[in-house]
Structures are given as structure tokens and as C-alpha cells.
Amino acid sequence: MEGFLFLIILVLLVIILSKNSSHNKDIKSSIEDINEKLNQLKKSLSSPENITARPTVDVKPTPKVEPVIIKPVEQKPIIIEPKPIVADAISKPIAVPKPVHITEPIKPKTPVIPQKSWFETFKEKNPDLEKFIGENLINKIGILILVLGISFFVKYAIDKNWINEYARVGIGILCGSLVMGIAHKLKKNYAAFSSVMVAGAISIFYFTIAIAFHEYQLFNQTVAFIIMVVITAFSVLISVAYNRQELAVLSLIGGFAVPFMVSTGSGNYMVLFTYIAILNIGILAISYFKKWKVVTILSFIFTTLLFFSWVVKELFSNTLPHAGALAFATLFYFIFNITIVLNNLRNKGTFSIIEYGILIANTFFFFGIGLTIIHDWELQIKGVFTLSLALYNLVYAIILYKKFGLDKNSIYLLIGLTLTFVTLTIPIQFKGNYITVFWAAEAVLLFWLSQKSKINGFKYGAIAVQGLSIISLMIDWVQAYDMYNEPSLQLILNPIFITGIVVLTALIATYFIIKKETVNFKVLGFDLDLSLYKNLLLIAAVGIGYLVGILEIIYQSNQYISNQASALSFAITYHFIFSAALVFFGLKNKSNRFKKFVLLLALVNIALYCVIFYRLSSNEMAVNYNLQLTYNYAFLFHYIILACMVYFGICLLNHAKEKPVFGFLQSKVALWLFAMTLVYVFSNEVIIHSLKLAPQLVDVTQLETNYPAKNVNDVYYDDYNRTSFISDEFNDVKRQVIKIGYPILWGILSFIFLIIGIKKQWKQLRIISLSLLGITIVKLFAYDINNVSETGKIIAFILLGVLVLVISFVYQKIKKLVVEEDVDHSKNPDTHV
Known part of the structure; x- marks a missing residue:
């Protein structure tokens, strides 16, 4: 059976090679045809050169043209025409086209070139669909079908027990080797097709070893792991030799799949992540030299997912090795952080959006996973961890900027990360007002650094931190100025009041730092209006200053004064x-x-x-x-x-x-309101001083006798009765003042208004005086005369009568002055109110 399988493979190989040779013959014949055509073109190009030379000799009417040219030369002395023409020509390009040409090309550049659809880009790369299918798509489908066919045949042979375990593994390795050999043979003429065949060969190797380990147990886990590592290393070398990025991607996928292929469910995380780190270093080194960004992206994604899933699994099972997990998280962070920057330095360009994304994602993934590990470890070093991350980014930015000249946007990003972690350090490590104090001081420092370093990006960070400090201060006020908090705050020299003073000082210091700056600026597409921010700083400083004082006074006065x-x-x-x-x-x-x-x-x-x-x-x-x-x-x-x-x-x-x-x-209404306000305030003062100076205003003995405080349950009832009793006593005094004191006071004020109105020649004030006097007289007879003591009635009537007579006498005395004033006012109505 093995011979039969080998025969089939040889037949396939012969067919492929025969097709290759026939294809080479066609290429040679086409090259010969092209050479013949080139020779014919050379012969045809040699004869027209003589033809072009003849017309140049024949057509030379230069002597006839000379007299024609002399005529305009005689007209050249008339310089009147060229001068305005030259002036216009000079003035027009300077005044009109230059600004137009500056603004117009910028406008079409601002709109981003519309992104082409996937189908349009595909058509550009593959204008000939037949060629794409014949040369690109079919070979991939063919290799897939071939691999499936071989696997089906091997499975059939295994099911029939034609092949034992060792022979099965040998066949798999042999098939992979044959496919690899064919791919190498076709490498020079069919690079794309050969790379696909190499991918198929490497896949055969991986699956063969995996089946040999899991299904047949031909070797232990360590041997299987070593063999797969060798396959991965071989595939990496092949990708470099073939200079094919897709082979590097396949090597990466295979490398990450190796631990799962040889896993038995009880692995050693030290071996696993050491292998992943070595794999990443190797793959990223190739990506660095070959400029394969896709490999870097996939390597970061696979590593992040693998490590995150492992940490989550170990956390839920309460078996997380904290020290080892934090060490490997740090190692992976440094690997990708350094690799991204090295790629940028090698290419001497700016970061792409994807590279920025990887750099930020890598940093925050490490920050998040690190805090998670430290929290589960129950160590109080979260702030130290955050601060160390900030310091690393700061030192990293300084070195890259001074030593290697990294572009400024990348430096801004690293500095932004530094500021972010510095800002997060205090709230993570400390509590309460320490956070507010730190943020307020940090905002001032960032504004100062922005001014000294001319890096405007610092200002945005400073504004954000300053906003956070104000919000944090408000939270501190709500928590600290609670009357039910124990122990109570010390007078003035307490943390909350000092924190408010620090924030206020930071706002004032910031205003003076940027006071002389007038130029607005833009960073990352965001505009900042400095004049507007200065006004906001003044408003915030006034508001914070007011609240700092009044909140402290309210709290402390209620602590020490029971009234x-x-x-x-x-x-x-x-x-x-x-x-x-x-x-x-x-x-x-x-x-x-x-x-x-x-x-x-x-x-x-x-x-x-x-x-x-x-x-x-x-x-x-x-x-x-x-x-x-x-x-x-x-x-x-x-x-x-x-x-x-x-x-x-x-x-x-x-x-x-x-x-x-x-x-x-x-307006006249304003003068009336002003006068009535004076009357109201002085009337209230008469009542206040009457209450203050009244002897034995409330009979305390009678109050305690009639309404004693019985017990705690009756305190509100007793307080209401006592308050009502005191209020009645106060109202009796107020009524006497209103009936006796008000007429006298209003009469005096009426007289004062009259005198001022005469001296200042304010007719409207004199009218107010007479109106007030009239109201006083009406009040005296309509209200004050009832239920008042004889003594008070006599005093009020006598004094008011004297005042009325005095006012009347004054009017008679200055009658002539008043009439003259009215005449003047009629002539110049705008001179008086």
C-alpha cells in the first residue's frame, strides 16, 4: 500500500513538471517572436532619420524673415505700452493670484481622498480577472484539495488497517516534504504559488506531529513540543528565504498554536510564556527587518488574548501566581513597547494610526492587568506601580527625543501617557484632599512646563488636571463639611480649608503664568482660546475664593455657636x-x-x-x-x-x-426706589434698636413659669409655645414703634430729602419728600391715633407738627429759588433728573 501511495505522488509530480516544461517552451517561443519584432522596428527606424534631415535643409526661409523681424524692432522705442503691461503683469501675480493659489490648493487637500471600496481596490490590483483566477485563486484551491485528498486517502488506509501508526506519521512527514520540495522547485518562476505550497507543507507537518502525539502517543509532550518548535523555526526561516509576509503570518499562527496542540491540560505557565516571549522576539525581529507590520499587529493581539485569558482563568480558580504573572506582563509590555518604537526609528517616519493604537493599547493593558494582579496580591503598591509606569514613559520619551530624534507627535503621546499616570497615581494610592492638592499643583507645573518648553500639548493636560482638581475639591467639601462628621474640623487650620486655599492659589498662579500669552494654538485638531481660558480662570478663582471662606465660616460658626x-x-x-x-x-x-x-x-x-x-x-x-x-x-x-x-x-x-x-x-423710578429703600432701612433700624434698648423686653420669669421645658418628647411643643410667647412680646414693642417712631422718622427723612432736593436742584426728590410727608400724615390720622399711649400720641403729634411747619417755612423761604429752577429746567430739561 505504501508503494501505491508513493506511485500516486510520483505521478502527480511528473504531471506538474511536464506542465512546467511545456509552459517554459511557450515562454521561449514568445520571447523569440518579440526579439524578431524588435529587430524589424530597429530597421524601420533607421530610414526615417534621413528623411527628416532633408526637409530641414530645404526649408530655410530665414533671410526672408529677417526684414520682418526688423520692423517690430523699430517700434520697440515706444516704451509706453510695455511699461503698463509689465506693471500689470507684476502687480497681478503679487496681489491677486498668490493668495488665491495659497488658499485654493489647501481647500482641495483638506477633504480626505474618498476611500475606495474593497471591490475597487481589488480591481486595481487585479485588472485581469481571468489572470487572478488562473494564477492566484486556483493554486490555493488546488493545494487545499490536494491536502484534503491526501488526508482522505490516508484516513481510508488507516481505517482499513493498511498502515500502522509509525507508517502513518512517516507518510505525513513524507507528503509534507514532497510538497515542500515541489514548492522550492517552483520558487523562481512561481513565487506566489510556491509560497502557498510551503504553507500547505508546514500545515501538514503541524497536524502530523499533533496526531502522532495525541492519537498515537508515539512520543511524550516534551518531544512533541520540541519538534513543533523546530517546525516553527523552520517555517520562520522559510518565510525569510521566500520573502513572503503570509508565510511569516502562518509561522506566527502555528507558533501560537503549538502549546495548544501539545497541551494535556496541566501545563507549566513558566515554560508556556517563556516560549511565547521567545517566539515574539523572533517574529518581531523578522518584522523589524522586513517591515511586516501585519506580523507585529497579530503578534500583539495573540499575546494579549492568551495572557489575559490565562490571568482570568487563574483568578477565578484562586491559583494565580502573582509574582510570575506580573513579571511576564512586564516582559510582554517591554517587548511590544520597544518594538513599535524601533520600527518607527528604522523607517524614519511618523507613527501610523495602527501603531499609535498598539502603543496605547499595550500601555493600558499592562496598567490594567498589573493593577488587577497587585489588587489580588493584596499589596499596597498600586500608586508606586502607576508612578513607575509614568517615570518609564517620561525617561523613554526623553531618550528617544534627544538620542534618536523621534517625531514630536510620538513624544507628545509618551508625555501624555506620563501625565496620565502621574495624575492617576495620587487617587490610586491616597484618599481625600491629598488628591486635590496634588492635581492643583500638577496643573500649575504643566502650565509652567508648557511655557518653558514651548510644547503646547502640556496646556491641554494642565486644563484637564485643573478641572479635575476643582471637581475633587467640591467632592471634598461635600464629604468634609458634614455637620454629623466626627471628629469636628479644627478652626481654619484644617485639611479641607487648606486644600481650598491651595486650589485657589493654583488658579491665581496659572492666570499669572499665562497672562502675557496672547497667541491661540492648536494641538491634534483642538483649538484653545487663551483669552477665554483666562476669563474662566478669573471666574473660577472668584467662585472658589468665595466658597472656601463661606463654607468654612458656616461650618465653624455652627460648631461653636448654638444661636x-x-x-x-x-x-x-x-x-x-x-x-x-x-x-x-x-x-x-x-x-x-x-x-x-x-x-x-x-x-x-x-x-x-x-x-x-x-x-x-x-x-x-x-x-x-x-x-x-x-x-x-x-x-x-x-x-x-x-x-x-x-x-x-x-x-x-x-x-x-x-x-x-x-x-x-x-430714571425717575430708580430715584423713587432708592429713597424708599432708605426709608425702609432706617425704619428697620428704629425697630432693631428699640428692641435692643427696651428694658425687660420679655418677662423671663413668666416665660419659664408658663412654658417650662418638661422632657425631651415635649421639647418641640414647648419650643413652639415659648417662641409664640416671645414673638407676641416683640410685636407689642414693634407696634408702638410703628405708631410713634415711624411718623417722627419719616418726617425727619422727608425734611432731609427736601433740603437735598433744594441744594442739588432735584425736583423729583422734592416731590418724593412731599409724598413721604403726605403718607406720614395720612398714616398718623388713619392708623397711629388708635390704641396708642397718651404720651406717645403727644410726642408724635407735636414733633410731626413742628416738622410740617418747618417744611412749609422752608418752601416759603426758597419759593423764588424753586420758581427760577423750574424755569431753567424748562429751558434745559436734560440738566436735571
Whole structure:
């Protein structure tokens, strides 16, 4: 039977060789025909040379042309025509075409050349479909059919017990050798066909040894592994000798398949990954010298999948050898990281998208798998691992840039990886505010490095890190300023307040670092407007500065002061002082937008006081009586708030005299609102000071007798009753003030408005004065006269009457001045409000 099989193989070999010889004869005959045609063409080309020489001798009417040429020479002295022509010709290409030719070729270049479909590229590479099928496709199908036929025959012979185990393996090796020999014979004339046959031969070798090991147990695992390694090495050498990339891919696939072909389910990972590392080094070395990028890509994919699947399997079975796994992960990372860069240095070009992808994927795969191994190992070195990866990329970038001149985009990538891992180091290793402090400092450092090194890519990293620092600070605030946290934070010198100051300082430092930079720039297709970022930095600095102070004050005041109104007064006073400072610096700014903002802030603060914060002092007094406390902070601080209110009012008045950004400030309504606000604030001050100075405002003995605090369960009920009792006592005092104090105060304010209106010649203010006086008189007779003490009634009526008479006397005294003013105002209506 073996002889019969050998005979069939010989017949096939003879047929192939006979076809080869006949094909060679056809080629020789065609070459002879081409030579004959070339000789004929040479003979035909020799005769026309004489013919072309004759017409050149005959046709020489040069003497006739000379007199014709002399005529335009006589006209050349008229230089008037060429001068404008030359000027136009010079001016046109300089002014018009140059910018047009610069912009127009750029526009068609920007759109990327449309990618051709798979079928179009296939047609370009193989314009003759018949040739592709006959020379390329059929040989692959033929070798596949041949391999299948041989395998079917061998299987049939084995099923009939014609061939024993050793003979079967020998036949397989013999068939592979014959196919390899035929491929080598056809290598010179049929390179593509011979490479396909080599692939088939190597496949036969692999499957033969695998069957001999698994099915027949002709040799042990070690021998089978060594034989397959030899086959892999042989296939690699063949791929280099044939200079065929597809053979290298086959060698790579076969090399990675070897461990699975000889696997028995209980392998040694040290042997496995040592073999994979050696295989990668060999294959990648060939890829380096032959410039076969596909081999590099496949090698990375196969290695990553194999190692990842092994780590996952060992993790689930709780048998992961941590030290060995981390060592091999590091080894594979260095192999591919160095190989990708070496390929780029050898080719002296820029990285392709695929190479960038492999470099990034390799780095982050190693980072992820390394953290996984360290976490399962329960070692507290995650931050050290991350930082070491950052340092490696930094040193790697410096060496490649200075020693080998690697292109800048690749250096930017390595520096970007460095910054990424440096940024991740602190949150991985530490917790809390350390992360925020580190990111804030890193952002400033990156901006400084960008300015010194002129590498604009640093700025994008700095902006990202600065954003992370602000977000991290907000998270710290939420976690730290919780009233229920134990232990409580130390006053001012606590980690959270210091962290806020560091972030604020980083924002201010960043602003001054980039303050003088005005040129915008683009990196990797992204534009950065520096002027916009400077404004954002100022806004962020103001916001962070405000929040750092007010959050600390709210937290600490509630920790140390039991009266909520007193504690709140600290934060409100800080708010008004901060707002006043912001208005002060904002009005010095030349930007109208900023002036609008600070003036609007002043108006909002005045409205907030009139609507909400006016009752702060009275609330403090009520809580003091309720809880038997003696706090006086809100009452004292309200003078500071009033000072800020006065400053806001002065700023608004001064701005109204100029060209205001708000036209509303010069209207009559604004003056009315301003005057009414003054009346409201002074009226509230009368109530506050009346409550503060009233002797025995609340009868504490009666309060404790009627509403004692019984037990914890009744505390809310008792607190409500006590608060109601105190509120009633306060309201009695307020009613007396409203009926007696308000008429006197409003009369005085009316008189002051009148005097100012006369001196400043503000007719509208005098009208406000008379209106306020009229409201006071109506209120006095309609409301104040009822249920008021005789003493208060007498005082109010006498004082108000005196004020009314004084006002009337003043009007009579200055009647002439008022009339003259009205005449002037009618002539120049725009000179007065």
C-alpha cells in the first residue's frame, strides 16, 4: 500500500513538471517572436532619420524673415505700452493670484481622498480577472484539495488497517516534504504559488506531529513540543528565504498554536510564556527587518488574548501566581513597547494610526492587568506601580527625543501617557484632599512646563488636571463639611480649608503664568482660546475664593455657636464684605460686562437685605430669650452690613451720574426706589434698636413659669409655645414703634430729602419728600391715633407738627429759588433728573 501511495505522488509530480516544461517552451517561443519584432522596428527606424534631415535643409526661409523681424524692432522705442503691461503683469501675480493659489490648493487637500471600496481596490490590483483566477485563486484551491485528498486517502488506509501508526506519521512527514520540495522547485518562476505550497507543507507537518502525539502517543509532550518548535523555526526561516509576509503570518499562527496542540491540560505557565516571549522576539525581529507590520499587529493581539485569558482563568480558580504573572506582563509590555518604537526609528517616519493604537493599547493593558494582579496580591503598591509606569514613559520619551530624534507627535503621546499616570497615581494610592492638592499643583507645573518648553500639548493636560482638581475639591467639601462628621474640623487650620486655599492659589498662579500669552494654538485638531481660558480662570478663582471662606465660616460658626441667627450672621457678613470687595475691584475694570456684573451684584445684595437679612438681629434676640443665651454677634455685625449697603448705594449713585451701563439708574423710578429703600432701612433700624434698648423686653420669669421645658418628647411643643410667647412680646414693642417712631422718622427723612432736593436742584426728590410727608400724615390720622399711649400720641403729634411747619417755612423761604429752577429746567430739561 505504501508503494501505491508513493506511485500516486510520483505521478502527480511528473504531471506538474511536464506542465512546467511545456509552459517554459511557450515562454521561449514568445520571447523569440518579440526579439524578431524588435529587430524589424530597429530597421524601420533607421530610414526615417534621413528623411527628416532633408526637409530641414530645404526649408530655410530665414533671410526672408529677417526684414520682418526688423520692423517690430523699430517700434520697440515706444516704451509706453510695455511699461503698463509689465506693471500689470507684476502687480497681478503679487496681489491677486498668490493668495488665491495659497488658499485654493489647501481647500482641495483638506477633504480626505474618498476611500475606495474593497471591490475597487481589488480591481486595481487585479485588472485581469481571468489572470487572478488562473494564477492566484486556483493554486490555493488546488493545494487545499490536494491536502484534503491526501488526508482522505490516508484516513481510508488507516481505517482499513493498511498502515500502522509509525507508517502513518512517516507518510505525513513524507507528503509534507514532497510538497515542500515541489514548492522550492517552483520558487523562481512561481513565487506566489510556491509560497502557498510551503504553507500547505508546514500545515501538514503541524497536524502530523499533533496526531502522532495525541492519537498515537508515539512520543511524550516534551518531544512533541520540541519538534513543533523546530517546525516553527523552520517555517520562520522559510518565510525569510521566500520573502513572503503570509508565510511569516502562518509561522506566527502555528507558533501560537503549538502549546495548544501539545497541551494535556496541566501545563507549566513558566515554560508556556517563556516560549511565547521567545517566539515574539523572533517574529518581531523578522518584522523589524522586513517591515511586516501585519506580523507585529497579530503578534500583539495573540499575546494579549492568551495572557489575559490565562490571568482570568487563574483568578477565578484562586491559583494565580502573582509574582510570575506580573513579571511576564512586564516582559510582554517591554517587548511590544520597544518594538513599535524601533520600527518607527528604522523607517524614519511618523507613527501610523495602527501603531499609535498598539502603543496605547499595550500601555493600558499592562496598567490594567498589573493593577488587577497587585489588587489580588493584596499589596499596597498600586500608586508606586502607576508612578513607575509614568517615570518609564517620561525617561523613554526623553531618550528617544534627544538620542534618536523621534517625531514630536510620538513624544507628545509618551508625555501624555506620563501625565496620565502621574495624575492617576495620587487617587490610586491616597484618599481625600491629598488628591486635590496634588492635581492643583500638577496643573500649575504643566502650565509652567508648557511655557518653558514651548510644547503646547502640556496646556491641554494642565486644563484637564485643573478641572479635575476643582471637581475633587467640591467632592471634598461635600464629604468634609458634614455637620454629623466626627471628629469636628479644627478652626481654619484644617485639611479641607487648606486644600481650598491651595486650589485657589493654583488658579491665581496659572492666570499669572499665562497672562502675557496672547497667541491661540492648536494641538491634534483642538483649538484653545487663551483669552477665554483666562476669563474662566478669573471666574473660577472668584467662585472658589468665595466658597472656601463661606463654607468654612458656616461650618465653624455652627460648631461653636448654638444661636443659629448669630452663627448665620458670620456667613452673611462675609458675603457682604466679599461682595463689596468685588464691586470695588470690578468698577476699576475697563470691561463693561464686568461693571454690569458688579453693579447687578450690588443691587441684588440690597434687595437681599431688604427682603431676608433685615430680621437677623431681631431673630438673634428672640433665640437668646428662648434659650437663655447672650450672643450679640448679629447685632454688631449688622453695622458692617449697613456699611456695605451704604457703599453699594454710593457706587450706584456715582455710576448714575456718568454714562451708566444700566440706563434704568437715571430714571425717575430708580430715584423713587432708592429713597424708599432708605426709608425702609432706617425704619428697620428704629425697630432693631428699640428692641435692643427696651428694658425687660420679655418677662423671663413668666416665660419659664408658663412654658417650662418638661422632657425631651415635649421639647418641640414647648419650643413652639415659648417662641409664640416671645414673638407676641416683640410685636407689642414693634407696634408702638410703628405708631410713634415711624411718623417722627419719616418726617425727619422727608425734611432731609427736601433740603437735598433744594441744594442739588432735584425736583423729583422734592416731590418724593412731599409724598413721604403726605403718607406720614395720612398714616398718623388713619392708623397711629388708635390704641396708642397718651404720651406717645403727644410726642408724635407735636414733633410731626413742628416738622410740617418747618417744611412749609422752608418752601416759603426758597419759593423764588424753586420758581427760577423750574424755569431753567424748562429751558434745559436734560440738566436735571
